[in-house]
Amino acid sequence: MSEGSNAVKNTGDKLLLAAIDLMASKGYKGVTTQEIAAAAGLSEKTLFRHFGSKQNLLEAAFDRFHYAEEMTRLFNEKLVWELETDLLLISRTYHEIMNRNRKMIMISVKEADHLPGFRERTIRHPKQFIEILTRYFTEMTAQGKLIETNAELQAYSFISMNYGVFLNHLTAGEDFPGLKLEDFITESVRTFTRGLAR
Amino acid sequence: MSEGSNAVKNTGDKLLLAAIDLMASKGYKGVTTQEIAAAAGLSEKTLFRHFGSKQNLLEAAFDRFHYAEEMTRLFNEKLVWELETDLLLISRTYHEIMNRNRKMIMISVKEADHLPGFRERTIRHPKQFIEILTRYFTEMTAQGKLIETNAELQAYSFISMNYGVFLNHLTAGEDFPGLKLEDFITESVRTFTRGLAR
């Protein structure tokens, strides 16, 4: 299901995973079909027999991952309507999902032009995340647990903050100057809680 | 100084600006020397006479922009040691600088591997921004205007939030669902102020 599987993989999967891996680091144009095949332990010919073209390979890799749905579920089931607790869950879930799909996200950041509708399904689908969080904030305000604010902007701020941190970890490699992700999460959630709680 | 100049440009500048423009959208490998020359209204030969190689062109483009210094200045001169006011200034300054250099930033996001030390000078130099903001938070705490927190983590959170928003605007094109940048700034600063002020 994700790139971190360790079970026995068939030929198609090996090629897909190798492609995702290499494209994420070197970009679509930066990697050759030979490299991908070699990394998968297969011949270049086999690659073309399976996918027909390099472009198809990218699209197939892209089709195999979707993380919009699991967010929705993990949300609506586990919230306890206590701000700090819920924000912690949301933040941790977000980073877990993003990290699991980090290579595909890296590809879609670099290769936004190579595919039609590519952008819509990755970068911009934090949109859904924001919508869910917006509804949560609105409901919390209705319950009198939050101050009156623009719920959408707050959701946007919170998600963007986590997105920024996620990208930092992705591009800068290790944690920034020595900041651990978990410390960031607890600290930033605490600040938001103080800033939003009534 | 920046890509937004409108004065008469000499040959070298025309090529550099065309290169920055095209590489930002299509990537280093995605653009040809012919395209760049054509976009600059010059011949391919002239490109090579000026820069010798495509790689040199990228490096020359890279050398022409630096935004680390101006941050330092704009900071230490204008702060009034009142949290909300200062955070507003910092946030607005940040977006102004990042926006002015957005194309080079886009390149360095996509082409992190093509240059040695490329990453260090762009993506990862928000580091300096964070250090400055950390000192500010520390000093504010010493003045009794802030609650006791991990200043570095707070700075990291604040900058990352603005970085995330900046990248959203960059990749998603227009503002997100209809959220204006200025609205985000005032709202997020207000939340952080409430979350951090004593």
Place this chain on the structure above:
DNA sequence: CTTAAATGTCAGTCAGTACTGACGGTCAGT
């Protein structure tokens, strides 16, 4: 063993692309 499906090997095609050399034109300064 036989067969069929999947894979490998190898040689090769074809288009693109960075980069060069030779030469000719333009134009400002003297």
Place this chain on the structure above:
DNA sequence: ACTGACCGTCAGTACTGACTGACATTTAAG
């Protein structure tokens, strides 16, 4: 008119990389 710096054109080189076809080889199933 002469010169020198700058630019264009054109033809061409050398290499890379996606993609193919023909044929041999492996492997699992009956």
